[in-house]
Amino acid sequence: MSEWISANLPYLLAGISVGGQYALIAIGYTMVYGILRLINFAHGDVFMVAGLVMVYATASLPIYISVILVIVVTVILGVVIEKVAYKPLRSAPRMSVMISAIGVSYLLQNCALYFTGGLPQVYPAIPFLSKVVNVGPATTKMVTIITPILTLVLVFALVALIKYTKVGMAMRAVSKDFETSELMGIKINNVISMTFVIGCFLAAIGSLLYFTNYNSVIPTSGAMPGLKAFVAAVFGGIGSVPGAVIGAFIIGICENIIKGLGWTVFSDAFTFVLLIVILLVKPTGIFGEKATDKV
C-alpha cells in the first residue's frame, strides 16, 4: 500500500492541486448558470486571458503589482463581457445567449492568437508559489500545497457570503426566481455583475495557481480546463458551489490517477465519460435539486 502511495504520490498531489484550480474556475460556471441559466462558454477563455495578462504585466511591472493587475483586469473583463454580450440577449431564447457566449470565446481565443503570434508564452515564476518542496518521497512546487488550502478558504468565504450577507441572499433569490426577485425590488443588474465579479476573481486566482504549475500559456490554454471545470459544476449540481468544488477535486484526482496508470490519452476523455454518466443518471447533479416542469 505504501509503495502504491509513494509511486503515485506525485499524481495524487497533482490531482489535488489541479482539482483546486478547476474548482476555482468551476465556481464561476456554476454561479452564472444558477442565476442566468447560461453556460458561460467564455469563462475558460477569461481564465486564459488572465494568464496572458500576467505574462505581459510582469514584463514591465513588479510581480506583486502584476498579481493585483491581473485580478483587476480579469474582473473588469468578465463584467464587460456580461454587459456587452449577455445583457442585451437576456430576453432572447436560451440558444441565442449560448451562441453569444461561444462567439465571445472564439473572439478571446483569436485575440490571444493575434497578440501572442501563436507562440507559447512563458509564465513568470511567482516567488513563493514556485518554491520547490518535498512532500514525503515526492518533490513538487509549493503551489501544489497552497492550492487546496487556498481553494477551501475561498470557498468557505464564498459560502459564508452567500448564506449570511444581504448580497448573498439576493443572489439566492435571483437564482430561484428571476422575475419575482426583480419585482421584489432586487437590483438584478447589480446581482448579476456581482456574480461575474466573484466568478472572475476566483478564475484569476485559479490562473495564478494553474499557470505556475503548467508554465506556458497558449490561446487554447483555457479550453480544456474550462470544459473540465464546467463538467465539475454539472457533476456537483449546477447552481451549487460546494457541489462544483467537490466535482472539481474528483475530476482532478481521477484524471491524474488515470495518467499514473498510463492511460494518458484517456485522462481528458474521463471527464466527458463522467459528464455523460451524471447526465444520464442524475442530470441535476449530485447536490442538485429535482425540478418538475409545469405543463
Add this chain to the structure above:
Amino acid sequence: MSEKRHVLQVENATMQFGGVVAVNNLTMEVNEGEIVALIGPNGAGKTTAFNVITGVYQPTNGRVSFYEKPMVCNHPRGKMEKLYKGQNPKMYVHEHTLAPTPDHITKLGIARTFQNIRLWKSMTVFDNVIIAKHMRAKHNIFSSTFRVSRKEEVRMREETEAILREQGLWRVKDDLATSLPYGLQRRLEIARALATDPKLLLLDEPAAGMNPQETLELASFIHDIRDKYQLTILLIEHHMDLVMNISDRIYVLDFGSLIAHGIPSEIQANQHVIDAYLGVVEDE
C-alpha cells in the same frame, strides 16, 4: 335512458409532486356522447387531472381507463400505499403499471387543447392542422421524403381543408398562427385537436378571455362538433354560464379533492360548492 358506454373512467387517481398533492383520489367517469365539465377554483388540480388522463404525468396512484380498457396506471413506487394504510385496501391499485406517452394516448383517440394556447408559432394555420394528421398517415420517413406516393399527402391535405372550412378558418389558412385574433386561435387549437380523429375531446378553458357573446357562440359550437364528429367532451371551465348551459354533468374539485358531482341544477344548489367556489353574495 339507454345504457351508454363508459368512454373515460378515472379511478382513485392521485397525483403527488414532492410534498404537494395536486389531485387527491379522484374518481370520475364520462359516458359516450356526454359533455362533462370539471370545475373548481384555480389551483384545484383540474389541469393536472387532464395531464394525468393524457399521459403527461404518470399518477402516483390510480388508473385511467378508456372504453373500459386500462390505459394509464400508477407509478410503481407510489407513496400512496402508506397514505391509504388502514383504509379500504381496494383504493390502492396494485396493477402492472401502464405509462403510455401522450402521443400514444392521442392515437387511441383522446385529444386535448391547452389552457395557454399552444399553437406552433412559426407555422401557418394550415400547417398547424395538417401536422395533427401526421401520426395516422400510412407513411415512413423514406416514402414521405422521396415522395414515393402522393396519396397520403393528398388525403391529409383534403381532410385538413375540410376541417378548416368547417371551422371558418379557410380564409386565413396561409396566415401565421400567431397573427390570428385570440378567439380564432382558440378555434384553431380545437380544429387541430379534431384533426387527430378523436373520440374523446378534452378542452382546457376554451372560453378563457371571451366576452359573453363569444361564450354563447362557443356553447353552440361545442354542441355542433359533438354531434358532427360524434364526440364525447370533457371540459375545464370557469365561465359558469357556459358550464351550466351545456354540461350534462359536472364534477367539482377543490384543493385536489372531489367535493361534488351531479347535474347542473344539483351543483348550483350544493352548499359546499357555493362556499368553496361559486360564491354567495355579490361583493361590491
Add this chain to the structure above:
Amino acid sequence: MGKKLTAKRSSEQKIGSVIAILCIIALYVFLFCLDNVLPASNGTVQMLITVLKKASIYALVCVSMNLLNGFTGLFSLGQAGFMLIGAYAYAIFAIPADQHNAVYQYFDGGAIQFSIPEVLGNVLGKNGGAFLGALICIIIAGCVAAVFAALIGIPVLRLKSDYLAIATLGFAEIIRAVFQWNGLGKITNGSNLLRKYTSFNDIQIQVGGTIFKLGTIFPFFIATLSILIIVLLVTSSYGRAFKSIRDDEVAAEAMGINLFKHKMLSFVISSFFAGVGGALLAMFQTTVQAAPFRSSMTYEILLMVVIGGIGSITGSVIASFLYISASEWWLRFLDSGSFMGMSVPFFRDGFRKVVFSVVIMVIVLFFSRGIMGDKELSFAGMIRKLRGKKAVPAAEGEEDAQ
C-alpha cells in the same frame, strides 16, 4: 368537395424552377471550366477552386446542423464528432492496398488490406473505380456516423436543451480521444495521419484521349444531392413534424407525434450527412487526423448557421460560402501586413480571425436572425416580389391556382 389542391403550380413557381435549373447548369459548366479550361497555374483560379470545394463541404455540414438545431430545435454540439467518424470511415476504406504498410506503419499495415475504389477499379477501370468507389465510401461514412448517432441518441435525446448541448459536446470529445488512441491503431492508425486515399484529384473521366478533371464538380455534386434530400425531408410531413417539435414539443406530443422517434430520426439523418461532409473533408484535405475535429469546428459551423439564419437552408448555404470565402480569401489581406500597397503594421498573422470574430459578435448581437431569418430564398419568391404580389410562406410546396 372544395377546389382541387394539387392543381397547377403558380406561374411564379414554374418560372422559378426553370431559372433554378438554368443556374445549376451554368454553375456546373463554370466548375467544369475551372477544373479543365482555365489556367491551373493562375493564383485566382487556384484560390477559387479551393474556396468552392471547401465551401460546398461546409454548406452541406451547415445544412445538416440546421436540420437538427434549426428545424427540430435540438441544440446539439456534436457535429465535429460525426464529421470525424465520417472522415475516418471514408479514409479507412479508400487507402490503396499497396499503401497500407506505409500508412499504417506502426500497426502492421492495418486491419483491412483492400480499398473499395481499387476493387471497383478492376471492373470499371481506374476512373470509374475512383468515382464509384469514392461514392460508396462516402455512403459508408455517412452510415457509420448514423449508427454512432443512433447509439448516442438513445440516452442523450431525452435531456433538456442545455444538457443536450453539453452531452453531445462531451460525446464528440470522447470520440476524438478514442480515435487518437493507439489501442485501436489497427483501424484508426492511432495518433498518426491517414493518407494516400482517393481524393478529389483522383476523380476524373476520360473521353476519347482527353482526361477531364472533376475535382471541383464532385464535392458540389455530392453536396447538392445531399442538400436536395434534406430539402425534400424538410418540406415533407416529417419535416413539419420536426418543426412542430421545435416550436412546442408538448403540443406536438399531444397531437400524436412520438418525440423520441422523431428526434432520433432527425439526429440520425443529420449525423449521416455530417458524416458525408466529413468524408468530403477528408478527400479535400488528403490527410485525416482526429485532432482538428474539436469543439471549435462545431462552433464555427454553428456560427455559420446563425449567420445564415437558423431554420433557413438557403441561409446556411449562402452563409457558408460567404464565411469560407471571407476567411480563406477576401480577408487574407488582413494577415498580410499591407493594404492597397501601404504597409499596415498591425495587419499581421491572426488579425483576420480577430476581425472575423468581431463581425460574428456583431451579427450575433444585432442581427441574430441572420441573413435569411427562417425564410428561404427562392426564385419564385423573388419573381413574386418583382411582380408586387404578396409573399407566400415557404413552408408549402404547392398552392392553388389563383
